Amino acid sequence: xxxxxxxxxxxxxxxxxxxxxxxxxxxxxxxxxxxxxxxxxxxxxxxxxxxxxxxxxxxxxxxxxxxxxxxxxxxxxxxxxxxxxxxxxxxxxxxxxxxxxxxxxxxxxxxxxxxxxxxxxxxxxxxxxxxxxxxxxxxxxxxxxxxxxxxxxxxxxxxxxxxxxxxxxxxxxxxxxxxxxxxxxxxxxxxxxxxxxxxxxxxxxxxxxxxxxxxxxxxxxxxxxxxxxxxxxxxxxxxxxxxxxxxxxxxxxxxxxxxxxxxxxxxxxxxxxxxxxxxxxxxxxxxxxxxxxxxxxxxxxxxxxxxxxxxxxxxxxxxxxxxxxxxxxxxxxxxxxxxxxxxxxxxxxxxxxxxxxxxxxxxxxxxxxxxxxxxxxxxxxxxxxxxxxxxxxxxxxxxxxxxxxxxxxxxxxxxxxxxxxxxxxxxxxxxxxxxxxxxxxxxxxxxxxxxxxxxxxx
Amino acid sequence: xxxxxxxxxxxxxxxxxxxxxxxxxxxxxxxxxxxxxxxxxxxxxxxxxxxxxxxxxxxxxxxxxxxxxxxxxxxxxxxxxxxxxxxxxxxxxxxxxxxxxxxxxxxxxxxxxxxxxxxxxxxxxxxxxxxxx
Numbered sequence: 001x002x003x004x005x006x007x008x009x010x011x012x013x014x015x016x017x018x019x020x021x022x023x024x025x026x027x028x029x030x031x032x033x034x035x036x037x038x039x040x041x042x043x044x045x046x047x048x049x050x051x052x053x054x055x056x057x058x059x060x061x062x063x064x065x066x067x068x069x070x071x072x073x074x075x076x077x078x079x080x081x082x083x084x085x086x087x088x089x090x091x092x093x094x095x096x097x098x099x100x101x102x103x104x105x106x107x108x109x110x111x112x113x114x115x116x117x118x119x120x121x122x123x124x125x126x127x128x129x130x131x132x133x134x135x136x137x138x139x140x141x142x143x144x145x146x147x148x149x150x151x152x153x154x155x156x157x158x159x160x161x162x163x164x165x166x167x168x169x170x171x172x173x174x175x176x177x178x179x180x181x182x183x184x185x186x187x188x189x190x191x192x193x194x195x196x197x198x199x200x201x202x203x204x205x206x207x208x209x210x211x212x213x214x215x216x217x218x219x220x221x222x223x224x225x226x227x228x229x230x231x232x233x234x235x236x237x238x239x240x241x242x243x244x245x246x247x248x249x250x251x252x253x254x255x256x257x258x259x260x261x262x263x264x265x266x267x268x269x270x271x272x273x274x275x276x277x278x279x280x281x282x283x284x285x286x287x288x289x290x291x292x293x294x295x296x297x298x299x300x301x302x303x304x305x306x307x308x309x310x311x312x313x314x315x316x317x318x319x320x321x322x323x324x325x326x327x328x329x330x331x332x333x334x335x336x337x338x339x340x341x342x343x344x345x346x347x348x349x350x351x352x353x354x355x356x357x358x359x360x361x362x363x364x365x366x367x368x369x370x371x372x373x374x375x376x377x378x379x380x381x382x383x384x385x386x387x388x389x390x391x392x393x394x395x396x397x398x399x400x401x402x403x404x405x406x407x408x409x410x411x412x413x414x415x416x417x418x419x420x421x422x423x424x425x426x427x428x429x430x431x432x433x434x435x436x437x438x439x440x441x442x443x444x445x446x447x448x449x450x451x452x453x454x455x456x457x458x
Numbered sequence: 459x460x461x462x463x464x465x466x467x468x469x470x471x472x473x474x475x476x477x478x479x480x481x482x483x484x485x486x487x488x489x490x491x492x493x494x495x496x497x498x499x500x501x502x503x504x505x506x507x508x509x510x511x512x513x514x515x516x517x518x519x520x521x522x523x524x525x526x527x528x529x530x531x532x533x534x535x536x537x538x539x540x541x542x543x544x545x546x547x548x549x550x551x552x553x554x555x556x557x558x559x560x561x562x563x564x565x566x567x568x569x570x571x572x573x574x575x576x577x578x579x580x581x582x583x584x585x586x587x588x589x590x591x
Contacts, residue, residue, distance in 0.1 A: 031547055031570065031573065032573040032575075033573065034571055034573060034589065034590075034591050035573075035589070287520055290520035290587075291521065294583055392548070392570065395570050395571050396570070396571065458573075
């Protein structure tokens with residue numbers, strides 16, 4: 001994402017850079033991770049292949065997770081605590097404080113890479129959403145500033161925040177969220193000036209306006225279905241141990257939790273954009289693509305736009321084909337299969353996104369905390385973190401980092417294969433259960449091997 | 459019962475596959491990494507990269523070049539016009555050149571492993587990416 005078109009123009013243009021402090025990773029250019037070694041990528045891919053067929057051959061023959069009964073109720077005191085109004089409000093207040101801080105830096109901060117707004121938006125929010133949701137479940141929903149703003153607005157004009165003016169169209173499902181995610185990755189990876197303060201501010205303003213108005217029109221279910229960040233967070237949160245079951249706080253294995261992802265229309269679009277864009281990010285940095293774009297007589301920006309669409313659309317098509325190429329019986333419409341099996345791609349996305357962004361989260365995330373202490377670039381130290389170091393430890397341990405990345409990708413693949421198997425034996429007719437899983441398994445192996453190849457060639 | 463057995467066999471195979479993967483590659487990459495850090499700064503000869511600007515184009519064109527940690531990298535810049543080159547290392551470096559008939563040489567070295575991109579922002583082009591390992 002550090003293509004010369006992106007960071008380059010931002011730096012050369014209006015930004016004021018303090019060279020000593022301006023290094024950035026991911027999304028901002030700067031030094032990036034070494035590629036993973038070839039042999040490691042190959043062994044990872046082979047492991048994924050072996051694992052897939054092991055799951056198919058020896059795993060259970062009856063669905064384990066479909067009933068949603070696995071797990072146990074969380075201790076009553078914990079349930080009481082997290083369900084209390086005080087706790088809910090406290091989380092929303094935390095969200096609003098960070099939001100207000102971000103708005104202040106966006107409005108009054110300098111148009112520079114040392115403005116913490118960029119790191120808060122691209123790293124704390126976009127990258128941080130994954131580990132926070134893995135740990136705590138639907139994290140963004142709990143802190144969502146748009147939900148808070150919408151709630152306050154609804155109260156002010158005396159309407160019920162839960163009820164909108166119209167019923168949310170069933171067919172839309174998660175498609176608006178898929179589009180919103182595409183808009184985000186476009187800003188981050190394709191738009192030539194992703195670090196120009198004005199552009200990011202405009203994007204955020206449009207996001208806020210669309211989601212708050214959507215909330216007023218369709219009620220708060222709009223956020224659950226259409227807010228890109230909330231959809232992403234809630235999806236990843238299904239790999240946490242927490243969920244609500246019949247109103248109670250419930251603890252179960254991530255795989256059991258994952259099986260409770262509702263088969264909403266457009267889910268396939270969401271996972272396609274998430275996987276495809278991360279793959280595009282790796283691909284866009286590879287010397288092969290950079291050289292091709294620079295040699296080509298076609299406008300580089302056009303090529304990058306096209307490549308992003310090809311990656312997201314391609315991921316979606318592969319998944320649609322992988323899920324639909326099976327025998328079904330009369331009761332199961334073939335067209336419903338992609339959305340009913342799309343949840344199994346979530347662990348693969350999380351593994352790959354984790355491998356892709358691990359160092360960015362640590363390094364740029366910690367650097368953002370340093371910048372955040374001086375929100376307007378005036379030499380302040382309001383948080384007392386201005387002198388803190390940032391985390392570069394993994395740069396000096398590339399072997400460990402590479403192993404960790406491959407482990408994340410393979411672990412994601414294992415969980416994905418198990419989740420797909422469990423759903424397949426639940427919804428496919430008995431005689432197609434084994435063969436019906438093969439196309440999706442092939443798609444998963446392709447994703448994992450492709451992801452590892454991109455980590456190797458980036 | 460059978461399910462439990464099947465599941466545990468599955469888990470065992472997974473664990474073996476996964477650990478085999480990390481073992482095998484761990485050994486080989488560890489060798490590579492220690493090799494580069496051992497031969498590090500003093501031993502390796504400087505790498506010379508000729509950068510030639512000609513109007514709206516620049517050579518090389520986004521190639522990947524491998525260098526070692528601490529190895530000297532000489533960027534020899536020939537250009538008809540003045541300009542600057544951005545080196546996306548930590549910390550970032552901006553190299554200004556005046557242009558004209560005599561090439562200007564910048565001596566760089568990197569002590570942190572990673573990919574360092576060298577770009578011309580006025581041309582919107584990546585010149586090389588250095589794989590520092």
